[in-house]
Structure formats: structure tokens, C-alpha cells
Amino acid sequence: MQTTRQQIIQSIDGRAVRRFEPVRGDNGNRLNVSEYYGCNTFSLAVMKQKLPKDVYQKYISVVQSGQVGKKLDSDTAEAIAKVIKEWSIENGVTHFCHWFQPQTGLTAEKHDSFITVDENGVAIEKFSGSQLIQSEPDASSFPSGGMRTTFEARGYTAWDPSSPVFIMENANGKTLCIPSVFISYHGDALDEKAPLLRSMEVLNTKAVELLHVIGEKAVKRVVPTVGPEQEYFLIDRAFYNLRTDLVMTGRTLLGGQPPRGQQLEDHYFGSISSRVLAFMQEVELELYKLGVPAKTRHNEVAPSQYEMAPIFEEANVAADHNQLVMEVMRRVAARHNYAVLLHEKPFAGVNGSGKHNNWSMATVGDDEQSPNLLDPGKTPHQNLRFLIVLSTVMKAVHRHAGLIRATIATPGNDHRLGANEAPPAIISVFLGEQLSEICNRIESGTNLEQSGEAAVISLGVSKIPQISKDNTDRNRTSPFAFTGNKFEFRAVGSSSPISFPITVLNTAVAQAMGETTDLLKKKLKAGRPIDAAILEVVRETLLETKPVRFEGNNYSDDWVREAERRGLPNLKRAPEAMEQLLSPSSKTLFSETGVLREQELHSRYHVMMERHVKKLTIEAETLATMVDTMIVPAALKEQKALGEAIRALTEVTRNADVSEQTTRLGVVSQGINDLLSKRKDLTAMVARVQNLTEEAAKAHMLSGEVATLMSQIRSISDRLEDLVSDEFWPLPKYREMLFIS
Numbered sequence: 001m002q003t004t005r006q007q008i009i010q011s012i013d014g015r016a017v018r019r020f021e022p023v024r025g026d027n028g029n030r031l032n033v034s035e036y037y038g039c040n041t042f043s044l045a046v047m048k049q050k051l052p053k054d055v056y057q058k059y060i061s062v063v064q065s066g067q068v069g070k071k072l073d074s075d076t077a078e079a080i081a082k083v084i085k086e087w088s089i090e091n092g093v094t095h096f097c098h099w100f101q102p103q104t105g106l107t108a109e110k111h112d113s114f115i116t117v118d119e120n121g122v123a124i125e126k127f128s129g130s131q132l133i134q135s136e137p138d139a140s141s142f143p144s145g146g147m148r149t150t151f152e153a154r155g156y157t158a159w160d161p162s163s164p165v166f167i168m169e170n171a172n173g174k175t176l177c178i179p180s181v182f183i184s185y186h187g188d189a190l191d192e193k194a195p196l197l198r199s200m201e202v203l204n205t206k207a208v209e210l211l212h213v214i215g216e217k218a219v220k221r222v223v224p225t226v227g228p229e230q231e232y233f234l235i236d237r238a239f240y241n242l243r244t245d246l247v248m249t250g251r252t253l254l255g256g257q258p259p260r261g262q263q264l265e266d267h268y269f270g271s272i273s274s275r276v277l278a279f280m281q282e283v284e285l286e287l288y289k290l291g292v293p294a295k296t297r298h299n300e301v302a303p304s305q306y307e308m309a310p311i312f313e314e315a316n317v318a319a320d321h322n323q324l325v326m327e328v329m330r331r332v333a334a335r336h337n338y339a340v341l342l343h344e345k346p347f348a349g350v351n352g353s354g355k356h357n358n359w360s361m362a363t364v365g366d367d368e369q370s371p372n373l374l375d376p377g378k379t380p381h382q383n384l385r386f387l388i389v390l391s392t393v394m395k396a397v398h399r400h401a402g403l404i405r406a407t408i409a410t411p412g413n414d415h416r417l418g419a420n421e422a423p424p425a426i427i428s429v430f431l432g433e434q435l436s437e438i439c440n441r442i443e444s445g446t447n448l449e450q451s452g453e454a455a456v457i458s459l460g461v462s463k464i465p466q467i468s469k470d471n472t473d474r475n476r477t478s479p480f481a482f483t484g485n486k487f488e489f490r491a492v493g494s495s496s497p498i499s500f501p502i503t504v505l506n507t508a509v510a511q512a513m514g515e516t517t518d519l520l521k522k523k524l525k526a527g528r529p530i531d532a533a534i535l536e537v538v539r540e541t542l543l544e545t546k547p548v549r550f551e552g553n554n555y556s557d558d559w560v561r562e563a564e565r566r567g568l569p570n571l572k573r574a575p576e577a578m579e580q581l582l583s584p585s586s587k588t589l590f591s592e593t594g595v596l597r598e599q600e601l602h603s604r605y606h607v608m609m610e611r612h613v614k615k616l617t618i619e620a621e622t623l624a625t626m627v628d629t630m631i632v633p634a635a636l637k638e639q640k641a642l643g644e645a646i647r648a649l650t651e652v653t654r655n656a657d658v659s660e661q662t663t664r665l666g667v668v669s670q671g672i673n674d675l676l677s678k679r680k681d682l683t684a685m686v687a688r689v690q691n692l693t694e695e696a697a698k699a700h701m702l703s704g705e706v707a708t709l710m711s712q713i714r715s716i717s718d719r720l721e722d723l724v725s726d727e728f729w730p731l732p733k734y735r736e737m738l739f740i741s
Contacts, residue, residue: 003727005736008238012740015236017278018336023285038291040091040167042084050087055079063162064221064364072161077129084165085114085127088176093167096127098135098157099177101192101497102142103607107323108182110137111175132178133159142182142190155190157182160197163320166290179320189600192499196316198595199506200224206513207361207373210392213520214385214534221364222373224506226318227486228498229309230325231300231353233341234276236741239732240339244630248622249615250343250495251412253710254631256718257349258735262302270299275741276306279336283308286328292321302351303738312358312486315506319499322355326495344412344493347734348714352416353494359505360486361389375485384534387442391541392516393487394429396508397480398548400589401427402569402580403508404480405491407501409574409608411615413493414703418555423479423491425577426563426570428550430478436551442535443542477554500604507595516541574612575699581605609695616702620686623710627679630730631717635672638724642668664723671720678713685709 002010023036038045048056058076072080088096097109112135114125135157142155163179182191189195200223207222240246245253272280280297287294293311300307308329313321326342333340345352361373373389376382397404404427408417418424431439479491492501516537523533547566552559563570571577580586582605590596596604642665649656685706692698721729 003730004242005730005732006727008236008242008732009736009740012236012238015275015337017274018282019278020282020285020335023289033288037288040169040289041291042087042165043291044164046087047080047083050083052079059161072129072133074129077133079129081127081129081132084132084176085125088127088167088174089114089125091167091174093174093176095173096131096176096178098137098159098180100137100157100180100182101319101323101499102182102190103192103604103611104142105495105497107327108137108142109175109177110135135180137182155182155184160193160316162197162314163317164291166324169286169289188597188603190603192497192503193316193319195595195600196319196499196503196506199503199510199593200315202593202595203361203506203510203513206510206517210388210513210517210520211363211385213517213524214388215530216363216365216385218365219363223362223364224315224502225312225360225362225372226315226498226502227310227312227358228318228322228492229296229307229354229356229358230322230329231305231307231355231494232329233302233305233346233353234279234333234338234741235304235341235737237334237337237339239737239740240341242730242732243737244626245619245622246339246341246346249619250341251346251415251619252348252734253619253623254626254714254717254721254731255348255734256721258733258738260735260739261350267299267303267305268301272297272299272306273741275336279332279338280306280308282335283325283328283332286332287325290321290324290328292324292328294325300351300353302347304741305351305353312360314362315359315502319497319502322498342495344410344495345415347738348415350738354416354490355492355494355496355498357489357492357498357502358483358486359489359502361509372485374482374487384531384538387538388516388520388534390482391538391545392512393509394545394548395512395516395541396505397427397429398545399512400504400508400585401548402571402577402583403504403586403589404501405569405571405577406580406586406608407504408491408493408496409571409577409612410493410496411574411612411619411703412495413491414572414574416493417491423477424554424559424570425572426554426560426568427479427491427548428554428563428568429487429545429548430481430551431549432482433551435482436549439542439549442539443546445539478550479554503595507589507593510593511589573700573703575609575696575703578605578608578612578699579696581608606695609699613689613695613698613702616699616706617686617689620682620702620706620710623713624679624682624686626731627675627713627717631720632672632675632679634724634728634730635668635675635720637728638720639665639668639672641725641728668720668723671716671723675713675716675720678709678716682706682709682713 022030025031025035047059051059055076058072059080062072095111095113097111099107099109102108114127115123116126117123137155137157157180160179160181165176165178168175168177181189181194181197183194184190203224204222208219211219211222243252245251284294284297293313294308295311296307296309298307299305308325310318310321329340342353344354362371363373374386376386405425479489481488481490489501489505492498520533520537523536524530528536547568550559560570571580581601587598587601590601591598642661646658646661646665649658689698689701689706692701721733
């Protein structure tokens with residue numbers, strides 16, 4: 001008789017590659033991507049076509065103002081709402097919602113119908129400007145970190161006009177989604193989006209001011225851009241459904257290593273299987289319709305691991321689109337009988353999944369020739385701009401390394417950081433050999449008394465354009481690496497929204513730019529020529545931030561010791577990293593910039609701690625259940641079978657040598673005893689955690705003692721997995737989940 005596991009393996013062999021209908025035109029012909037891209041998005045092109053010219057210009061003035069608080073007047077909002085309603089109904093939409101990002105890691109939405117009933121009982125479609133701009137979900141039911149109590153329910157969502165509205169399709173209808181921020185009755189940010197928009201505003205202000213001081217008067221606006229790569233695993237949904245740990249926690253709490261993992265290095269960039277490729281193609285189709293610029297797809301390092309990467313977009317749009325990427329992946333995976341795993345470390349011992357955020361800053365102006373501020377440029381003058389911007393970024397990372405580490409502090413990332421191409425918990429900056437050499441020459445003070453182009457050329461700065469993506473090596477162990485014309489923030493976890501890490505990065509850079517501008521103004525006021533003043537500021541900043549620059553192997557023990565000598569924080573576990581949110585420097589950063597008020601900052605700290613405790617408690621309780629209902633019963637069956645086999649053999653042949661069988665029985669029996677003992681300890685330890693009054697104390701205990709005990713239980717279970725007969729073992733094994741698809 002086949003076990004459930006064996007039946008599933010057999011059924012997977014018969015899985016057909018899902019075929020889906022491509023987008024077709026009115027004539028029935030298949031459309032090119034460019035012909036249907038963004039068809040479910042109320043894009044600028046659609047707005048320009050459908051809105052009255054004056055309404056469109058007012059909308060553009062708000063979106064491009066760089067001011068979070070700037071609002072549309074009621075008449076303009078009504079005009080836009082009318083056109084959005086007509087466009088939506090033309091496309092088969094029946095409901096609308098404000099789509100927002102509470103502090104849950106997911107998105108949220110409350111659907112309302114366009115239908116209303118007039119005084120005569122006649123149903124009509126209606127959508128007003130006020131409905132477009134604002135809605136009122138229940139604020140008490142979302143994480144608030146104590147800012148809202150259960151009886152204070154009022155909260156508001158407000159339209160973010162800088163991110164286009166879009167249509168989400170499902171099997172039985174379509175919904176208009178309005179990207180929004182989520183705030184409390186008193187105006188406190190309860191979401192991921194509002195602080196991100198604030199950080200973009202303050203970065204714009206400080207960056208424009210700095211650029212104007214160095215002579216870039218044509219620049220009107222600066223926006224951070226992000227291209228977040230998304231790594232993920234795909235396994236058959238039947239395997240997923242049998243794994244209680246994956247369903248409950250997103251990662252395997254148990255599972256022995258197969259003889260073959262990723263050591264043959266044959267999966268990375270390998271040929272994509274037909275079934276996986278069909279999934280990827282349908283994901284891209286859905287994303288293209290939503291105007292999400294999915295660009296790259298490939299096999300990642302671990303078996304059954306993959307990556308999707310988009311084209312750069314403005315940070316807030318990129319944040320929205322990355323949330324859509326994760327949601328679309330989940331939906332499409334189900335259609336293909338897959339489960340997509342976004343956890344940072346779903347499988348112990350193999351590559352984890354990250355979300356590499358390629359971050360830069362773009363300028364908007366009348367005659368700007370090099371819009372990317374981290375592009376070295378082709379002239380000495382552009383080189384100087386690049387160097388002063390680069391140095392301010394390093395100042396931001398150096399000063400707020402602990403805070404940046406806090407933004408990526410999750411239980412899943414604790415398992416991922418520091419191994420298998422994931423950066424360690426020590427935040428450092430990698431520049432590459434050529435750029436490091438230029439920085440070293442500037443630090444040495446060579447020819448700083450010269451001014452103008454001669455000084456620039458003598459320092460080798462004019463050679464910066466040679467540092468391209470092809471000529472600058474990559475350091476896959478670095479958490480924050482320069483890659484030609486951008487920084488790759490590699491430490492963000494695969495399941496996390498990008499909003500908060502980018503919020504903190506924007507804010508820290510804005511603060512550093514403000515200080516750089518003040519210093520530069522002082523030197524200019526003292527009579528220094530502009531080029532000489534810039535080089536002096538760059539040199540001073542490079543000397544100040546030298547400890548955060550590291551070109552070597554971030555995994556080495558030598559680097560850990562060196563980082564400690566340099567004074568860089570090494571926050572190995574999430575709870576100690578989260579405490580950096582409340583450090584004096586963090587409070588000063590957010591209060592000076594206005595990105596987070598003190599109560600909002602405390603709220604985020606408490607939400608992160610609370611969610612950390614909840615997630616690890618769920619993991620502990622799930623592990624206990626699996627030991628009780630799956631592992632021990634399977635091991636008892638093996639114990640019984642071995643005992644009966646030994647007894648039967650000795651009854652037939654009294655002098656039979658059963659020493660090896662007896663030893664095996666002893667190992668299994670000891671494993672069961674050890675497992676039951678550790679399981680008992682786990683229950684007691686979780687009870688101790690629950691008796692603690694402070695969330696921080698709970699988080700530290702769960703990340704420390706409880707996590708260690710869970711690891712010990714896993715080791716015992718994994719040894720038993722190697723001993724228990726395949727017919728008794730109830731859980732899909734790594735060798736099955738990772739290699740059978």
C-alpha cells in the first residue's frame with residue numbers, strides 16, 4: 001500500500017505544463033508585450049489621453065512637486081474620479097478599494113462596489129472625488145505598536161497620486177486598486193508607505209540644495225530609484241500541503257540534508273524546466289498588464305530557487321510593484337500547482353533568498369545630461385558631483401549602520417545572513433578596486449591645493465568613467481556594494497517589503513547631504529574655489545567614513561575582529577538590531593528630518609518586536625506539534641518493526657548475530673527518548689517566555705535559548721529521518737521537494 005507521500009510523488013510525475021491564453025487584440029492576433037503593457041494601469045499616458053488638459057496639468061504639478069502633503073483640489077479630484085470610473089467600467093471593473101501596506105508585510109484592501117441606489121431605487125455606478133482620495137478602514141485591527149487601542153477604531157487611507165491606480169483581475173471579476181497611505185485618526189503613519197514618501201520628500205529637498213550649491217542649477221527634483229530583485233523557491237503544492245511547517249511558518253523546521261544539494265553548482269543560470277518556465281511566463285504576463293517592468297528571470301543557486309528582477313523605478317512605485325510581484329507570484333503559483341516560498345531560509349543548509357535593492361538617485365531638470373547621481377559621468381565636473389554624492393552616501397551608511405541593520409531584522413533573515421552568498425550582519429560598503437584607489441588618493445591629500453580641472457585630473461578622477469558595471473568587480477558577501485552606477489543593498493530579506501529599508505536609507509542620505517551642503521557653504525564663504533572646496537569636503541568625508549569601507553571577504557573571522565576594531569556594530573540577532581531604532585542617533589535622524597515622529601518610531605519598534613515574538617512562538621508550537629503527531633509516531637513504527645524483526649530472527653535462529661540490528665534499534669530508541677525529552681523542555685521554555693512581561697525579553701529568549709533548543713530538536717529528528725523506513729516517514733523530504741517538480 002502506497003503512503004500519502006508516495007502517492008504524491010507519483011502524481012507529480014503526471015503534472016502537465018499549464019497553458020494560458022496570451023493577450024490578443026480585437027482581430028484575435030496575439031499582441032506583443034509593448035502593445036498590452038500597462039493595459040490594467042491608469043498610467044500617465046492614459047490620463048493624458050482621457051483627462052481634460054487643465055486637469056492633467058494640475059495632476060502633474062502635484063505628482064512632480066516632490067511634496068507629500070500637496071493635495072489635489074476637490075474639482076480636480078472629481079474630474080479625475082469621473083474618468084477613472086469610466087475607464088474602469090469600460091474594462092469590466094465592478095468594485096474599487098484603497099490598496100495599502102500595513103505593517104504586516106502584506107497588502108490590505110477593503111472592496112466597495114461602484115453601485116449605489118438613487119431615491120427611486122434605481123442602481124447606478126458612482127465614484128466621487130472624495131472616494132478616490134480617502135477611505136476609512138478599521139485602524140485597531142492592524143499593527144499599531146500601541147498607538148491605537150481596540151476601542152479606537154478610526155483610521156484613514158489616502159490616495160498616493162504618485163503611484164498609478166491599477167486593475168486586479170480574478171476568475172470572476174475585476175477590482176480597481178488605489179495605492180494609498182494608511183494613517184491613524186490623529187495622523188500617525190500606520191503603514192510602510194507614508195514614511196517612504198516622507199523620506200523621498202526630504203531627500204529631494206536636501207539633494208536639490210546640494211546640487212544647486214555645486215552649480216547644478218538646472219536640477220529641479222531628485223528622486224530615489226530602486227530595482228528590487230526578488231528571489232524565491234518553487235515547490236509542488238502537494239508537497240507544501242503535507243508540510244505543516246511550511247504552511248504555518250514558511251520554512252522547514254525539520255529536514256535532513258540530501259546527498260545532493262547545490263554543491264554541483266549546476267542549477268544557477270541553468271536551463272529552466274518547462275513547467276517552471278510556464279509559471280514565470282504567466283507571472284510576467286500578469287505583471288506586464290499591471291505595468292510592472294519585469295526584466296530578468298533565471299535559475300538561482302539552490303535547487304528549485306529562482307529570481308525575477310525588474311527595471312528601475314521611482315522608489316515608491318518600486319515598493320508598490322514589489323508587493324504586486326509577490327502577490328502575483330502567489331496567485332499564479334496556485335494555478336500551476338506550485339507553492340511559492342518567499343521565506344528567507346525555507347530550507348536549512350542551502351542558499352537563502354534575498355531581495356537585492358539596487359538603489360540610486362535620479363535628477364529631473366531642464367538640461368540635465370546625467371540624470372543618475374551615482375553615475376560617474378564623462379567629464380571632470382560630473383566626476384566631482386559623483387564623488388560628493390558618493391561620499392555622502394558612505395557617511396549615511398557609516399553613521400547609521402546599526403539602524404540600517406534594524407530595517408532588515410526579521411526571524412527569517414537571521415537564518416539567512418552570513419552564509420551562502422548572503423551578506424553578514426555587519427553593515428559595510430564595497431566600492432571596488434578602482435574606485436577605492438581613487439578614494440585613497442583623495443584621502444592622501446595629493447594636489448588638493450590645486451583647483452579646477454588640473455586638480456581633478458591629477459587625482460585620477462577623470463578616469464572614473466572607466467569604472468563601469470563591467471570593470472568593477474562584485475562582492476557577493478557585501479551588504480552594500482557599489483556596482484557601477486548604483487548601490488546594491490543586498491541584505492534585505494526576500495519576504496520583506498522594501499519600503500522601510502529604503503525609507504531609512506533615503507533619510508540617512510538626506511541628513512548626510514544636509515551636513516555636506518552646510519560644510520561646503522562654509523568653505524565657499526571662506527573664499528575657497530568651488531572645485532577645491534568640493535574635493536576638500538570629499539576628502540574629509542572619506543577620512544571620516546573609512547571604517548565602513550571593506551573590500552574583502554565579509555564571511556571571514558578576520559573581518560569580524562577587524563570590524564570590531566573599527567567600531568562597526570555586529571548585531572547578529574534581530575532583537576538586538578531592532579533596539580537600534582530607539583538609539584539617540586536614530587531618534588535625532590527621524591526628528592530632524594520629520595520622517596517619523598517619536599511616537600511613530602516607538603510604534604515601529606514595538607510592532608517589529610511583537611511580530612518577532614509571534615512568529616517565533618508559532619514556529620516553536622508548530623515544531624512541538626510535528627514532533628508529537630508526525631516524527632515520534634513514525635519513529636515508534638520503526639522501533640516496533642526493528643524489535644519484531646530481531647525477535648523473529650532470534651526465534652528462528654537462536655545463535656543469529658543481531659548485534660547490528662540491536663544497535664540500530666538502540667539508536668532509534670535513544671532518538672525517541674531524546675526527542676521526547678527535548679520536546680518536554682520546549683513546552684516548558686515556551687511557557688517561561690509567555691510569563692515574561694516585556695516583548696523585548698520574550699524576543700531575546702526566543703531568538704536565543706528557544707532557537708537553540710529547536711535546533712537541537714531538529715538535529716535529533718533529522719538523524720531519525722535517516723534511520724526510519726521510507727514507508728513510515730510522513731513528511732516530504734528535501735530530496736523530493738527540491739528535485740521533483
